Amino acid sequence: MSRLLATSGALAALCLGLLSAQSGSAAADAPAEGAEVVIKTINGSGCPAGTAGATVSPDNSTLTVTYDAYTAQAGGNAGPADARKNCQLVLDVKAPASYTYALFGLDYRGYASLPARATATIKSDYYFQGTTDDVFQSHPLTGPYQDDWAVSDSVPDNRLVWAPCGSQRYLNVNTSLQVRAGSGNRASVVTMGSTDVPGASYRLIWKRC
Numbered sequence: 001m002s003r004l005l006a007t008s009g010a011l012a013a014l015c016l017g018l019l020s021a022q023s024g025s026a027a028a029d030a031p032a033e034g035a036e037v038v039i040k041t042i043n044g045s046g047c048p049a050g051t052a053g054a055t056v057s058p059d060n061s062t063l064t065v066t067y068d069a070y071t072a073q074a075g076g077n078a079g080p081a082d083a084r085k086n087c088q089l090v091l092d093v094k095a096p097a098s099y100t101y102a103l104f105g106l107d108y109r110g111y112a113s114l115p116a117r118a119t120a121t122i123k124s125d126y127y128f129q130g131t132t133d134d135v136f137q138s139h140p141l142t143g144p145y146q147d148d149w150a151v152s153d154s155v156p157d158n159r160l161v162w163a164p165c166g167s168q169r170y171l172n173v174n175t176s177l178q179v180r181a182g183s184g185n186r187a188s189v190v191t192m193g194s195t196d197v198p199g200a201s202y203r204l205i206w207k208r209c
Contacts, residue, residue, distance in 0.1 A: 029206045030060045033096035037063060040092050040170060046070040046085030046177060046192070054091055056204075063103075065089065065173065065200040067193040070110075074188045075118070075181030086176040090129075093171050095163065098209050102160040105203035106137065106153045108175070110192040114143030118182030120190040122151060122175070124200075126161075129170040133161045141190065143182050148197075149190075165209035175200065 035056045042052055051068040067087065074083040095101055103126065112120055120141040127134035139151045155161075163169055179190045193199025 031096040031099045031206060034058060035060050035096060036094040038092045039089060041090035044087040047087035061204055063202040063204060064198045067199040070192040070199060072177040072179045072190050074179045075185045076187030084178040089173045091171040091173060099206055100163045100165050100209050101204050101206050102162045103202045104155050104160060104205045107201040109150045109197050109199060112141055112145055112149050112190040114145045114188050115182045115186040116144045118143035118180060118188040120179040122177060124175045126171060126173045128163055129172060135161060
């Protein structure tokens with residue numbers, strides 16, 4: 001059973017309320033015409049060519065990224081380079097005419113097998129080409145743990161980063177997985193996504209330019 005990391009009941013309730021309000025606004029302002037996304041560049045040890053994909057939902061509410069081979073591992077027979085994996089995606093999100101968008105919520109999912117004292121860290125950040133504003137998140141996971149994992153972040157209204165109107169700017173999305181072996185150097189593994197579960201979902205909010 002999946003669990004949400006680093007949340008308390010009160011904080012989770014507050015975040016859900018904020019996301020609900022933003023979701024309503026996003027749905028109300030979303031363009032009727034569908035947006036499109038194309039991966040312009042893919043780079044990183046966690047996403048060899050052909051192992052990542054990106055789509056926008058029909059209602060323009062969610063940008064989803066899938067990974068087929070995004071795994072970090074330490075201990076056991078793993079080598080030093082296996083302990084940290086990263087993926088850098090440059091996405092061309094084609095917004096309908098006269099609209100711009102921002103990411104107001106981020107969801108990441110995967111699986112982890114961590115023995116006692118092993119740790120894993122999931123990091124992400126994104127920004128638009130040519131801008132200095134970026135949004136960075138980091139989440140720890142501590143063993144013993146053997147289950148799916150899921151983390152969610154909301155972006156407050158005053159920290160929303162909007163795609164510039166009047167010019168096509170690529171969206172840069174960077175993620176990384178890092179794992180440290182625990183007791184007895186036993187094998188420790190963390191993955192992002194799988195063949196049937198998207199690794200990342202970015203919730204979109206829209207407004208007219």
